[in-house]
Amino acid sequence: MNGDTTKKSTPYTVPIGPVHPALKEPVMFTFQMEGEVVKSVDFAPGNAHRGIEWMGMRRNPVQIVHLTDRICGICGIVHSLSFARAVEQIAEIEVPPRADYIRTILHELERMQSHLLWAGVAAHELGFDSLLFLSWRVREQSMDLIENLTGNRVNYGIVQIGGVRRDISDDQRPIIEQGLAYYRGLLDQMKTVFLDDSTIRSRCRDHGVLTYRDAQLLCAVGPTARASGVALDVRHDYPYCAYGDLDVHPVLPPQEFGGPKGDVYDRIIVRLLEIAQSIEIIQQCLDNMPTGEILWEKKLPKLLLTLKKAQGEAIGRVEAPRGECMHYVRMDGNDAPASWKVKASTYSNLMSWIPMLKGEQLADIPIIVASIDPCMSCTDRVSVIRDGGSPGYLTKEELTRLSIEKTRRIEQCH
Amino acid sequence: MNETPHRTPQEIVDLYKAEFGAGIHDARITERGEGVQKTKGYNIWIRLDRNLLKPAIKKLMDIRFPHLAVIAGNDLGTEIELLYIFSVFYGTKFGEYMVTIGIRLPKTDLTVPTITDLIPGALISEREKQEFFGITVTGIPDGRRLFLPDDFPQGVYPWRKDETGIKPEMVRELWAIDRPKDRPVPPVPEKPVPEKKPVEEVPAAEGKEKKTGGAPE
Numbered sequence: 001m002n003g004d005t006t007k008k009s010t011p012y013t014v015p016i017g018p019v020h021p022a023l024k025e026p027v028m029f030t031f032q033m034e035g036e037v038v039k040s041v042d043f044a045p046g047n048a049h050r051g052i053e054w055m056g057m058r059r060n061p062v063q064i065v066h067l068t069d070r071i072c073g074i075c076g077i078v079h080s081l082s083f084a085r086a087v088e089q090i091a092e093i094e095v096p097p098r099a100d101y102i103r104t105i106l107h108e109l110e111r112m113q114s115h116l117l118w119a120g121v122a123a124h125e126l127g128f129d130s131l132l133f134l135s136w137r138v139r140e141q142s143m144d145l146i147e148n149l150t151g152n153r154v155n156y157g158i159v160q161i162g163g164v165r166r167d168i169s170d171d172q173r174p175i176i177e178q179g180l181a182y183y184r185g186l187l188d189q190m191k192t193v194f195l196d197d198s199t200i201r202s203r204c205r206d207h208g209v210l211t212y213r214d215a216q217l218l219c220a221v222g223p224t225a226r227a228s229g230v231a232l233d234v235r236h237d238y239p240y241c242a243y244g245d246l247d248v249h250p251v252l253p254p255q256e257f258g259g260p261k262g263d264v265y266d267r268i269i270v271r272l273l274e275i276a277q278s279i280e281i282i283q284q285c286l287d288n289m290p291t292g293e294i295l296w297e298k299k300l301p302k303l304l305l306t307l308k309k310a311q312g313e314a315i316g317r318v319e320a321p322r323g324e325c326m327h328y329v330r331m332d333g334n335d336a337p338a339s340w341k342v343k344a345s346t347y348s349n350l351m352s353w354i355p356m357l358k359g360e361q362l363a364d365i366p367i368i369v370a371s372i373d374p375c376m377s378c379t380d381r382v383s384v385i386r387d388g389g390s391p392g393y394l395t396k397e398e399l400t401r402l403s404i405e406k407t408r409r410i411e412q413c414h
Numbered sequence: 415m416n417e418t419p420h421r422t423p424q425e426i427v428d429l430y431k432a433e434f435g436a437g438i439h440d441a442r443i444t445e446r447g448e449g450v451q452k453t454k455g456y457n458i459w460i461r462l463d464r465n466l467l468k469p470a471i472k473k474l475m476d477i478r479f480p481h482l483a484v485i486a487g488n489d490l491g492t493e494i495e496l497l498y499i500f501s502v503f504y505g506t507k508f509g510e511y512m513v514t515i516g517i518r519l520p521k522t523d524l525t526v527p528t529i530t531d532l533i534p535g536a537l538i539s540e541r542e543k544q545e546f547f548g549i550t551v552t553g554i555p556d557g558r559r560l561f562l563p564d565d566f567p568q569g570v571y572p573w574r575k576d577e578t579g580i581k582p583e584m585v586r587e588l589w590a591i592d593r594p595k596d597r598p599v600p601p602v603p604e605k606p607v608p609e610k611k612p613v614e615e616v617p618a619a620e621g622k623e624k625k626t627g628g629a630p631e
Contacts (some may be wrong), residue, residue, distance in 0.1 A: 044558075044560070045560065045561060046559075046560060046561035046562060046563065049561040049562070051572060053573070054572050054573070054580060057573075085448075089444070089446050095448060097448075097449055097450045100448050100449045100450075101449070216479055216481075217533060217534050217535060218534060218535040219481060219482045219483075219533065219535030219536070220535075221481070230504075230505075231504070231505035232481060232504040232505060233504075234510075236505075236507060236508075237501070237503070237504045237505065237506065237507075237508065237509070237510035238455045238501070238508065238510045238511075238512075239447070239448065239449070239453035239454070239455050239508050240446075240448055240455060241448055241449060242448075242449045242450075243449070244447065244448060244449045244451055244452070244453030244455075244508065245449045245450050245451045245453070250505070288450075290450055313459075314444070314457075315457060315499060315512050315514070317483070317512070324481075324483060326483045326484060326499070328484070328486040328497065328499060330488055338488065339486065339487070339488045339489075339573075341484060341486040341487070343483055343484035347484070347538065348483070348484075348535070350538055351534070351535050351537065351538060
């Protein structure tokens, strides 16, 4: 935060954070406001920085895989998968095809639960709490599937260097297919409640716009970039796991909704359509699942010995629910990697907030901030300093209330 | 926009070699195929003179506007290596390559020009490299710290492996930290009532195959 928060004249400085108005993630925002309108935006992340890369550079890769599981509470597989893929390339470990398919299935289940979680949060920010409850009720099915396949709801512990730690048995297949059928039956309903609602459309259409050019220049990734029309999806662009065998296309906002505008509404569309896409990917994986081993080497001492000898550098990247997740690993013949850089998807999307929030109203901040699905960490109060007076504190509840009131005002107009 | 021709990895390496000649120290292509069909993905690694960094990035932008993933770094002892990790040709079915442009900075002169004039989104990564490696990015539009808190000591750079790295006394081993002494001792729960619980659980587990519950996140 800059020191000039007590500035007297307009624009007013409105700090929001370090706990967050939208998600339970800490990031410090400082807004310069003229009346209700955001003039400029500054943000400071880092409140949840745990030095994981530093810890990793003092551990062996098998230990790090379990550390990567814990980088994010929602994306339980993308970090371990990125890291494992980087190490496998350095040590020239061939992953059995069946393991690649199991990784892909879990990868897509994770995308479904993450997008549904986000849909609930977005509904809450807009003031539709029954929709929040419905979205999260529906999400439970994918959580149950993940629990069935890995044993855990979060921190799956499924990825190991050289494969996966648990197979998908024949008994589990019908359970997955039931889950997919459940979601197929719900998709139309979800599209109706989110996209045909005139209030959601007025709150989200043309708000928080990120242009195609800005998305490129600011290195945006994932649904945030795709909603702006940038066709960028690692699953389509760069083959990994089973995606090299599959037909995956980046989901862009379709013409029937007015083409890519790069606003909040487009980001809702992209995520909803991606849930449908994930169902089909999982189905394709189940249909074409190869047989065979699931691990390159079961004996950990042997695996560790191979990894200790490995020298070189590699990049492991996957398409996380929020966009590209990338790990750079360099190993030099020691137990621990010489370098390890984790690049999560939100890292690339942070800069997009600046053009999105400029010119928007205070009450629109929660949904716009949430629209990139930021992944950092927790919320509590907002302080608003106006005319150099003593800070008035806006709690998260009050800010959300402002947002809800705006929704109610719009509803009355219809 | 950006309707430049798609190229093979070798063509990209050749373009660089033709343009920068002896300025390139190392250029190589790695490939990796996964799944059943082993469709190949390609990574291009180019290491060159430090003063060629910006021309090399401009060259990449001429080939096709790239996506900057991140700037990674290595502490090599007397030098810091910075790796600008890009991807080009996104949007092409399995036609995207990672292009990593590496430069080395001796620890006696850790300055590098900003690339935010070419790619504004590089700002986050440049700020992070400043605080974690102790390099100076000249011309950076915003040189404040990013992730490290304001009270983090100056002159300590977490990813360095020399004396400016994290000092041993800054590391607190979690296992060695006892409970705080200045707080009341928490009430220790009574020992759970034995025997009754397992009897209750067994029929429940039999009756319902799928267990609900589990800890909420």
